[in-house]
Amino acid sequence: MLQELSITNFAIIEHLDIAFEAGMTVLTGETGAGKSIIIDAVGLLAGGRGSAEFIRTGADKAVLQGMFILPADGVTAQLLDEAGIEHADNTVILQREITKSGRNTCRINGMLVNTTTLKQIGETIVDIHGQNEHQELMQPEKHLGLLDEFATAKIRKLKQRYQQQYDRYQQLNRELRQKNANEKEWAQRLDMLNFQVDEIAAAQVKVGxxxxxxxxxxxxxxxxxxxxxxxxxxxxxxxxxxxxxxxxxxxxxxxxxxxxxxxxxxxxxxxxxxxxxxxxxxxxxxxxxxxxxxxxxxxxxxxxxxxxxxxxxxxxxxxGDSEQQILDYYQKIAAELSKMTDSEENSEDLAQRVADLKQQLLTTGEALSDKRRAAAKVLQRQIHQELKDLYMDKAIFEVRFKPTKGQIYRSGLDSVEFYI
The missing domain is CATH 1.10.287 (Helix Hairpins)
Structure with missing residues (x-):
C-alpha cells in the first residue's frame, strides 16, 4: 500500500505531498489538472523509464519519493534481502532523482541502487492498470502471491511461521558467512593475541x-x-x-x-x-x-x-610506557582472547544451528507447499466454473508448480505460474 508520495519539480508540479489513507483513493479533476502526472510519478518510482523531459521548466532536477507498506506475500522482502537492503519496520521508501543531464539516482530505504533493482522491487509493490501498462495477471512472478491471497485463511499462520523461520535462518546464515569470510583475519588476530598474552605473562611484570x-x-x-x-x-x-x-x-x-x-x-x-x-x-x-x-x-x-x-x-x-600500562594492556587483550576463543568454539555450534534451522524451514516449507497445492486445485475448479459460466467450456486454467532447484525463498519453496 502506498502511504505517502512526495513530488518535486516533476512536469508541471513544483511540489506536492500526498498522504494516502487505508482503502481506495480517487483522484478527480479537470483535464490537465495533473492526475496522470501523479500516476506517472508512481510509475517512475516503480522503475519506469525516465528522462530529463520530466523535469519542471526552470528546475535542475526532479525528485520523487514514496513510502510503501511491504506486501504480505514476502516477494518484496525477499528481493530486499537479496539486495542487502534493510527493511526492519515493514516499510520501504523508494526515491528517484532525475537531473537535466538525464542521470537517474535511485535509492531504496536510503541505499543507492540501479534502475534495474528499482524496477525489480518496484514492480512487486506497484501494479498500474492502464493503457500500455503492465498487468499483474501477465506477470508470473506475481502468481504465487495471488494464489496465497486466495488461500489466505488456510495458509496464513503456516506462512507466517515459515517467514519467521526464514528471517532467522537468513540472519544466522549471514553471521556464519561473515565469520567464514573473516576466517583468515580472525586467525591472524588470534595468533597475535596468543603471542602477546604469552609474552607478557612469561615476563611476570611487576609495578616498580x-x-x-x-x-x-x-x-x-x-x-x-x-x-x-x-x-x-x-x-x-x-x-x-x-x-x-x-x-x-x-x-x-x-x-x-x-x-x-x-x-x-x-x-x-x-x-x-x-x-x-x-x-x-x-x-x-x-x-x-x-x-x-x-x-x-x-x-x-x-x-x-x-x-x-x-x-x-x-x-x-x-x-605501554610503564609497567602499569603493560599490565593494563595485558588485561585488555586477555579478555579479548577469551572472548574470541569462546566465539571460535561456538562457530561450529552456529553452523549446526543454521543446519537445524534449515531443516525446520524445509519441513515448514513442504507443509506450506502441500496446502498451496490443495488450494490450487480448488482455485482451478472455481476458475473452470467461472469460464463455463462465460460459455468457455473447453478453456483450461491450470496452476503449475515448477521446481525451485533446491532454492529457499522467503515466499516459500514454490514457483507458481498460471496457464490458460
Whole structure:
C-alpha cells in the first residue's frame, strides 16, 4: 500500500505531498489538472523509464519519493534481502532523482541502487492498470502471491511461521558467512593475541620493578667509586691503628667541655652542640661500616639486571610506557582472547544451528507447499466454473508448480505460474 508520495519539480508540479489513507483513493479533476502526472510519478518510482523531459521548466532536477507498506506475500522482502537492503519496520521508501543531464539516482530505504533493482522491487509493490501498462495477471512472478491471497485463511499462520523461520535462518546464515569470510583475519588476530598474552605473562611484570633494578644497576656500575668514598669517609671518622679519627677527636673535645658546662649557659650550649656532633658522627660511622660490610660486586648479577631491563624496555616499546600500562594492556587483550576463543568454539555450534534451522524451514516449507497445492486445485475448479459460466467450456486454467532447484525463498519453496 502506498502511504505517502512526495513530488518535486516533476512536469508541471513544483511540489506536492500526498498522504494516502487505508482503502481506495480517487483522484478527480479537470483535464490537465495533473492526475496522470501523479500516476506517472508512481510509475517512475516503480522503475519506469525516465528522462530529463520530466523535469519542471526552470528546475535542475526532479525528485520523487514514496513510502510503501511491504506486501504480505514476502516477494518484496525477499528481493530486499537479496539486495542487502534493510527493511526492519515493514516499510520501504523508494526515491528517484532525475537531473537535466538525464542521470537517474535511485535509492531504496536510503541505499543507492540501479534502475534495474528499482524496477525489480518496484514492480512487486506497484501494479498500474492502464493503457500500455503492465498487468499483474501477465506477470508470473506475481502468481504465487495471488494464489496465497486466495488461500489466505488456510495458509496464513503456516506462512507466517515459515517467514519467521526464514528471517532467522537468513540472519544466522549471514553471521556464519561473515565469520567464514573473516576466517583468515580472525586467525591472524588470534595468533597475535596468543603471542602477546604469552609474552607478557612469561615476563611476570611487576609495578616498580624497573625503578628498583635501575637503582641496583647504578650501584653496581659505580661500585668502585662508592666503595672508595665509604672507605675514605670511615677512615676519617673512625680511629685507626696509627691515626685518631674525627669521632674520637670530637669525643675528646666533649669530655674537655663537660666540667665547665654548668658554669655558664653559653658553655652549656657549646657542650650540647659538641655532644650532638659526637653522637651524630658516631652514628654515621656505624652506618658507613654497615654499608662497607654490604658492599659486594657481582658481575653476574649486573648482567642479569641488564638483561631484565632489556626485557622490560622491549615490552614498553610494544605495549605501554610503564609497567602499569603493560599490565593494563595485558588485561585488555586477555579478555579479548577469551572472548574470541569462546566465539571460535561456538562457530561450529552456529553452523549446526543454521543446519537445524534449515531443516525446520524445509519441513515448514513442504507443509506450506502441500496446502498451496490443495488450494490450487480448488482455485482451478472455481476458475473452470467461472469460464463455463462465460460459455468457455473447453478453456483450461491450470496452476503449475515448477521446481525451485533446491532454492529457499522467503515466499516459500514454490514457483507458481498460471496457464490458460
Amino acid at each position: 620493578e624497573e625503578a628498583s633494578l635501575t637503582a641496583e644497576r647504578d650501584r653496581l656500575d659505580n661500585y668502585q667509586m662508592i666503595n672508595q668514598a665509604l672507605q675514605q669517609s670511615y677512615t676519617l671518622l673512625a680511629a685507626g691503628e696509627e691515626t685518631t679519627g674525627a669521632v674520637d677527636m670530637v669525643g675528646t673535645a666533649m669530655n674537655a667541655l663537660e666540667p665547665i658546662a654548668n658554669l655558664d649557659p653559653a658553655f652549656n650550649e657549646i657542650t650540647v652542640n659538641v655532644k650532638n656532633a659526637f653522637y651524630g658522627l658516631q652514628d654515621a660511622a656505624g652506618q658507613i661500616s654497615n654499608q662497607l660490610d654490604l658492599q659486594e660486586f657481582d658481575e653476574g648479577r649486573l648482567d642479569e639486571i641488564e638483561q631484565r631491563l632489556d626485557v622490560l624496555a622491549q615490552l614498553k616499546r610494544k605495549y
